[in-house]
Amino acid sequence: MTQTQSPSETEVNKKSWFAGRSELGVSALLAAIGVLVLVDTASMSGDYTERGPVGPQTVPTVVGVLLLVVAALLARDVLRGGRGEAETGEDIDLSAPSDWRTVLLLSAAFLSNAVLIKIIGFPLSGMILFWGCAYALGSRNTVRDPLVAAVLSVVTYIAFNNLLGVPMPGGPLMGVL
Structure with a gap:
């Protein structure tokens, strides 16, 4: 005597099979990104032979292949019963509420940098960014923080620009630096 499953029983079995294998979603995402990188790299056009033996397609190809390898290894591990460790919250109080003040202050520092960079230039907007992040994360030294922010910003500008x-x-410091 053969027993048939109702549609609801079939859905429950499918859900229970995926219930312990949520990492397969991460594996599928990694594989999709790997394929996207490889397809995009293959569609690059132009003559790059004069730049040397390693062209601009080399690194994206390696990254795409490695993404596919990692996706396959993760899928194999999950299908064999492997699971990631649950977050234990070593030094983090998981019951504590989120610190929205810090998140908002950091967001304001990043957004102000994005808005001001073309108006006042990187050295000054970078200084606001570095100082704003230090302030948001709890540093309250009114002499040291702006000084460190200015040095970091100018050194970063010189390193990248020059x-x-x-x-x-x-910005206004264009002729000085």
Whole structure:
């Protein structure tokens, strides 16, 4: 005597099979990104032979292949019963509420940098970004923080603009640096 399953029993069995294998979603996402990177790399056009033996397609190809390998290894591990460790919250109080003030202050620092970078240049907007992040994360030294922010911002600007050749907006300091 053969027993048939009702549609609801079939759905429950499918859900229970995926219930312990949620990492397969991560594996599928990694595989999709790997395929996207490889397809995009294959569609690159142009003559890159004059730049040397390693062209601009090499690194994206390696990254795409590695994404597919990691996706396959993760899927194999999950299908064999492997599971990621649950978060234990070592030094984090998981019952504590989110610190929205810090999140909002950091967001304000990043957004102000994005808005001001073309207006006042990277050295000054970067200084606001570095100082704003330090303040948001709890540093309250009124002398040291702006000074460190200014040094970090100017050194970053000089490194990218002058040493690496990545043009960045200088703003009013364009002629000085």
